[in-house]
Amino acid sequence: MDDKTKFAIAKHVPLADQIKYVISEGWDSQYRKKHLKYGSVMEHLMNRLTEPYMPKKEYNGVPVPAATTGNTSALYYATQSAGVLLPAVTxxxxxxxxxxxxxxxxxxxxxxxxxxxxxxxxxxxxxPIPAAAPSVDVDLKNNRKFALILSFSDSLLAPVSFTDAVVPYVQGQLEAAANNATDAFIVNLMESGGTAAASIAAALSAFVGDLRTACWIGRPDTLASLQDAANPNIGPRGGVYKTLPAISSLAVPAGKLILQDATRIAVFDGPQMVDRSQEASIIMDTAPTIDMSATLHTFQQSMTALRIIKYADAKVIAAPQIITLAS
Known part of the structure; x- marks a missing residue:
């Protein structure tokens, strides 16, 4: 599959559906037809089926008791319950x-x-009449790529576990990993290109952007500390502080508050692509291997590797104010 096709899939096929297709690559057609509208991601992309519908053949044999967890427990995986407790994410x-x-x-x-x-x-x-002209400047020169490989137990991704609880869990893991990377990049970009301020008042006074389109960016606990009688609508989830919207993010260092003109930072919020392998050899950076130099063989250890790639970039046009709040 060439890059043009991959970008088309990333643009037109929702991430949740991409996850379903890559998880179900090894399934037979019955499971695919049961759980997916199309037989492949390309069919989804082209919005048409490539295989004709085949009606089920009538079975005239002797009926047998239905398989249950009681009489054929070896045929069943444990199912995934709805809801998973995960670390905090913004x-x-x-x-x-x-x-x-x-x-x-x-x-x-x-x-x-x-x-x-x-x-x-x-x-x-x-x-003589004076002359002036604006300059042509901002361009995002890099197709920045943020990526991570996550390994999951095959029992979690088995057809019987392929429920509405599993896909949101897998999607949440992949999206959180990508968002954590882009958030860290954005905050580092603002800090390196910003101007230090000793107080909120000093930041407002020295701000070089348009205060009418500015916003605050800070950690949930930092935003909560800003609440007072004059500003009751600011809190851990964001809100409004001094009539300006606030963005809550765990990527901002503790005790720091960023004042950024939202309309004067150029961004590229690119596509997300997900891929799958059950026959990969991976050097893991975290568990389940104890020795970080050891190789994880997904087929041997009954695991599936999912890889997410997120393309994103940004460039600051008007320098933000980086405020260090008094503890």
């Missing part, structure tokens, strides 16, 4: 900036920017 900073109006640009696309507004001048009769 919504992607990238998606929240887009919702607040951040310009979305693909890599290598430029926009016209200028450092300050132009102003006409009074000109005396016979004097």
């Amino acid at each position: 919504t992607s900073i990238l998606s929240q900036l887009v919702a607040l109006g951040a310009p979305q640009l693909p890599p290598n696309q430029r926009i016209v920017t200028q450092a300050e507004l132009l102003q006409a001048s009074e000109v005396a009769e016979g004097e």
Whole structure:
């Protein structure tokens, strides 16, 4: 499958459906037809079936008792219950900036920017007229790629466990991994390109963007500490502080508060792609292997490896204010 096809799949096939297709690669057609609308991700992409419907043949043999967990327990995997307790996670900073109006640009696309507004001048009769023009600047030069391989037990991804509880769990793991990476990148970009401020008042005074389209970005506990009688609508989930929206993110360092003009940071919120292998040899960076240099053989250890790739990038146009709050 070439890159153009992969990007088309990532763009038009929801991540949850991508996960279903890669999980079900080894299933027979009956399981596929039972759980999926299309027989493959390409069929989903093309929005048509490639195989004709084959009616089931009538069976005239002697009936046998239905298999149950009691009489054939070896045929059954444990099913996944709904709901999984996971570590705390916050919504992607990238998606929240887009919702607040951040310009979305693909890599290598430029926009016209200028450092300050132009102003006409009074000109005396016979004097030359001054000239000025905005500069062509911002472009996202890299197709930044964030990726991770996660291994899951085959029993979790078995057909009998393929329920509405399993796919959201797998999708949540993959999306959280991708979002954690892009959030760390965005915060590091803002900190490295921002201006330090000793207080909120100093940050508002020195802000070089447009305060009307600015937003706060901070940890849940940091945002909660800002609540007072004058600002009752700010809290761990975000809200509004000094009439400006607040983004809650665990990626921001403790005690730091970022003031960023949401409309003056160019972003590329690219596609997410997921792939699968049951015959991979992987050097794991975390459990289940104790020795980090040991190789995990997915087929031998009855595991499935899922790989997620997220493309994203950003470039700061107006430098943010990085505030260190007093403890």
